[in-house]
Amino acid sequence: MNEEDLIEALARDLRPVSRHTLGRRLVGGIVLGGVATALVVGGWLGFRPDLALAMHGPTFWMKWAYTISLAFCATAATARLARPDGGVGGWLWIMALPVLGLAAIGIHELMTTPRAGWLAMWLGASWQVCSRNVFMLSLPIFGGLLWSFRRLAPTRLGLAGATAGLSAGAWGATLYCLHCPESSALFVLTWYTLGMGLAAIVGALLGPRLLRW
Template identity: 60%
Template sequence: MNTDDLISRLAADVPPVPRHAIGRRLTIGVVMGMLVSLFYVVTMMGVRPDLQIAVHGFAFWMKWAYTISLSFAAVVVTSQLARPDSDRMRWVWLVAIPVLLLASVGVWELVRTPRADWLAMWLGASWMVCPWRVLALAMPIFVGLLWSFRKLAPTRLRAAGAAAGLAAGAFAATVYCVHCPEVSAIFVLTWYSLGILLATTLGALLGPRLLRW
């Protein structure tokens, strides 16, 4: 039997994969992880006491617009890398759009703020803990995505791990918004993004080990 005949016989009885199977699988993994992270924020860290007032302000929605848009861009890339035919990553550029938009808001803030206040605006009151909290909240979501990948077929394991870490970090930052009182775009761009970058790096390091199939 030649190779072509063997492949044809092996593929003869394989049922077709539903069109949106990967998206549904990743969604389940993300939602399971986010529920764990949200439970931790609510029970251990606490929801910011002025949340009902904050949701009517620009700063809160600025943070959510950044983290949610980055989350969905990361999921698009993750979905592409979950396939065995992921040689060309067509949608990676989407990740840059939320970053550039938030950076433009940050520049606008700096222009309107006296230079003497720039450092306080950049560091806020929680710059030392913010990235680590985002990283910690990303772990349940990353585990959920690892569960999703158990039924998928990534071939670029390091890139897939990085994309999963990016998605986990961005969704974790979205959850963290309900606790964090910081209002500066420069703060979010720096310290939220650092936490997301840490999760991305961890995913890249663990991807070749944990995503094998």
């Protein structure tokens, strides 16, 4: 068999792949992990008792706007990196917008709060466990994304792992809002972001080992 015959034989049974296959694969992994994370929130941490009331206030939606916007950006970057020739595009830069927006709200809080209350506003009542909880809640979603990557073809494994970890951390933080009663933008900017950052770092470290194909 010559080279041309070999190429023809290899290509004979190829089937076109839907342009939406990658997106559906990633969404499936996130949903699977997200269901597990939601069960952990409900069974381990518990939903905040005033959740229905909190969802009628601006603070809850401020937190969700922050975490969901980061989650969408990180997921979009992960989808690009799941391709052999993929790059993050401008998604990592777009993530700066919600960070800067929440920072502006935090500065406004500082300007309108007496200096004696700054520390309490920053630490809240749960700063010691918040970042840890966000990180722990990211793990099932990160596992779902690892399942998604089994049929994908990333080449920049460290960066793909980092964006997958950040995506998992941001979606985990979104579900953590169902438990967390903290209302300060400064608290969310610090401790939520730290938990998401830890997930990204772990993803970057594990990516070259777990995303190899």
